[in-house]
Amino acid sequence: MTRVACVWVDAFVAAAAERAEPALREHPLAVVTGAAPATRVVEANAPARERGIRPGIPDAAAVARCPQLIRRPVSPACAEAARRALLDACYGVSPRLEDVAPGLVHVDAAGLGRLVGGDAAIAERLGRAARAVGLPARVGVAGTRAAARIAARAGLGVIVAGGEAQALAPVPVATLDWPADIAHALGRWGVATLGELASLPRAGLAARLGAAGLAAHDLARGMDDPAPWTSWTPPPFWEEAQELDWEIDALGPLVAVLERVLERLTARLSAAHLLADTLELRLALTGGGHHARTLALASPMDAPRPLLTLLEHDLGARPPQGAVTAVALQASPVPRRAVPGRLGRSAPPAERDLATVLARLVTLVGVEGVGAVALADSHRPDAFLPARLVLDVAPETPRPAGDAVLALRRLRPPRRVRVTTDGERRPALVYGALAAEARVVGCAGPWRVSGEWWDAAAWARDEWDVALSDGAVCRLARDLRAGEWYLDGVYD
Amino acid sequence: MFSLRTMTPTSRVRAGTITEIVGELSSGRTSLMTACLRDVTAAGGMAALVDADGAFDPGSAARAGVVLAHLLWVRCGGRREAALAATDLLARCPGWALVALDAGETPPRVSLGAAFRLRQAARRAGVALLLVGRRRVAGAGATLAVRTRRDALAWAGSRHAPTRLAGMSTRVQVLRNQGASPSAVFGAPSGAMEEQQWWTA
Numbered sequence: 001m002t003r004v005a006c007v008w009v010d011a012f013v014a015a016a017a018e019r020a021e022p023a024l025r026e027h028p029l030a031v032v033t034g035a036a037p038a039t040r041v042v043e044a045n046a047p048a049r050e051r052g053i054r055p056g057i058p059d060a061a062a063v064a065r066c067p068q069l070i071r072r073p074v075s076p077a078c079a080e081a082a083r084r085a086l087l088d089a090c091y092g093v094s095p096r097l098e099d100v101a102p103g104l105v106h107v108d109a110a111g112l113g114r115l116v117g118g119d120a121a122i123a124e125r126l127g128r129a130a131r132a133v134g135l136p137a138r139v140g141v142a143g144t145r146a147a148a149r150i151a152a153r154a155g156l157g158v159i160v161a162g163g164e165a166q167a168l169a170p171v172p173v174a175t176l177d178w179p180a181d182i183a184h185a186l187g188r189w190g191v192a193t194l195g196e197l198a199s200l201p202r203a204g205l206a207a208r209l210g211a212a213g214l215a216a217h218d219l220a221r222g223m224d225d226p227a228p229w230t231s232w233t234p235p236p237f238w239e240e241a242q243e244l245d246w247e248i249d250a251l252g253p254l255v256a257v258l259e260r261v262l263e264r265l266t267a268r269l270s271a272a273h274l275l276a277d278t279l280e281l282r283l284a285l286t287g288g289g290h291h292a293r294t295l296a297l298a299s300p301m302d303a304p305r306p307l308l309t310l311l312e313h314d315l316g317a318r319p320p321q322g323a324v325t326a327v328a329l330q331a332s333p334v335p336r337r338a339v340p341g342r343l344g345r346s347a348p349p350a351e352r353d354l355a356t357v358l359a360r361l362v363t364l365v366g367v368e369g370v371g372a373v374a375l376a377d378s379h380r381p382d383a384f385l386p387a388r389l390v391l392d393v394a395p396e397t398p399r400p401a402g403d404a405v406l407a408l409r410r411l412r413p414p415r416r417v418r419v420t421t422d423g424e425r426r427p428a429l430v431y432g433a434l435a436a437e438a439r440v441v442g443c444a445g446p447w448r449v450s451g452e453w454w455d456a457a458a459w460a461r462d463e464w465d466v467a468l469s470d471g472a473v474c475r476l477a478r479d480l481r482a483g484e485w486y487l488d489g490v491y492d
Numbered sequence: 493m494f495s496l497r498t499m500t501p502t503s504r505v506r507a508g509t510i511t512e513i514v515g516e517l518s519s520g521r522t523s524l525m526t527a528c529l530r531d532v533t534a535a536g537g538m539a540a541l542v543d544a545d546g547a548f549d550p551g552s553a554a555r556a557g558v559v560l561a562h563l564l565w566v567r568c569g570g571r572r573e574a575a576l577a578a579t580d581l582l583a584r585c586p587g588w589a590l591v592a593l594d595a596g597e598t599p600p601r602v603s604l605g606a607a608f609r610l611r612q613a614a615r616r617a618g619v620a621l622l623l624v625g626r627r628r629v630a631g632a633g634a635t636l637a638v639r640t641r642r643d644a645l646a647w648a649g650s651r652h653a654p655t656r657l658a659g660m661s662t663r664v665q666v667l668r669n670q671g672a673s674p675s676a677v678f679g680a681p682s683g684a685m686e687e688q689q690w691w692t693a
Contacts (some may be wrong), residue, residue, distance in 0.1 A: 349538060354587070365578060369567040370564070370566050370567075371564070372565065373560055374550075374560055375554055389562075390562060406552070406691035407523040407525075407526045407691075409547040409549065434517070443654070445654075447656055472518050473642075492522035
């Protein structure tokens, strides 16, 4: 049985502005566009609408009706972030969504009953998820997308299966946005409710209003249009942005803005049960320049406070070269996984503690000096790659205690040395290794290794394990392409 | 007998204490530290290695059984004071089963007061702290201190022209073991202060 939930945010542009500045919720707010004196209201929040502010009226008229009116310019970045936030919130409830319009999302609720509960529970869950990302949404659940959409806008809530036409009948026609000619015709005919519209003869509507009339008739009966469901796919990166009304040239105010942006981004991640793996900061600067930083988090997280600490430390170490006019944060997410607790073993470091320690370590030794590594898929000596520190890997079987491996202490970069060889072309004297000069007292080799001969980065070398007269046991390498000797490392 | 197993954090290298491994270069001190990292990470614990010189070799560590994904590697580029500060930071963070400082050939000077503060931090966080270097730095702040010495080398291949280092035998000597008798350390009543360990190259 098909069940569709519709999540709808009233006055979406104003809701997006309120989301960026939550303190505006209690005040009459109008989002305006256009340069003075042609500035017009685009959207108004509920307190402003109570005072007669309507979309389309001139800015001057709006101020005359409500002197306390707060006005904000239209911000496409805020609106887009809010649209994405609503989708993210719904994605945490169901993986099958349809992005219909800004502030309007269809959610496939079929099969959610066993996970969430009944239709009312699904509606409540969706509303809570939307509120968690700062958007007050109304939710309708019905058997069709059209009925669910009307139920959300009219505040009907859940419509039982098969009862769409009866449930929609008392809904006033004015609740929905109609094309101008349809609205005019319905007004002339005295049609006040969807039930009255549904009772009109279909053939007559088609003769007078054409295809638009038939679509209006279908809508009034809660029947879907034939358009297929277009599933929304979450992008690999999650972004939250904010444009600034004023330029910021100090770290303190910038951190305050970043805190708000981070809170919104992490709320979205939490709603979708995701964690940020890397964080990318982009600051638009005066003069058209940009300041971009990428923070590879040692541990995925969604807590705003440690992330803010990381950003603060990074900006303190590498401040932007100019005043900031816009802020954008992008996170590449990974699924949240539960860390299994085991009897008798302490839990891994808490995300908050770990992030704070890592931020301080980065300040201390630099971002390149901190992190986990993984072996690269190469035979090239000392080949490894940065990797993510994993807190939740199942333990491996411990190896037997007797199976102990000799460790090598690497010299990075390998130290160039001078080597004299004996009659059998084996190293005899080494100059410039650990001592100025050392005699070779034990020697094994050569062990010839090479790789990537098909590429410009081809390498080939002979490795020698040597015991020196100064007590060190070293690995020497002779680069076969350059003919140079290097001290690769010391066995210890 | 003294063995690697007795060096695991669940036995000799205990949480909330400082353990020191000292020895000259090529004496096996780094191999002993790697074995401790292996024991911790293979059991699912989290370990951190503060590498003063950036000498850690992930390849040989992985061969030894260290789970690299469970190991935080902090490279200090030869700055001893930064290495000490990083160790102090990590020792104050609960959740690490083992924090190791590889101080290399020139360990930093640590006052006795600083060593005791470090031990106190490790005790509060429940972290096992392992200090590895050429000489001891924690003094009386360390609960256990051992010295490694190379015993013998073995070569692989023909006797006249060996092709590879086969392994190294080292001796591990207990210098300090606060609150335990030598027999408790070695598990044998002989009172011998040394034990031999073989490392495969």
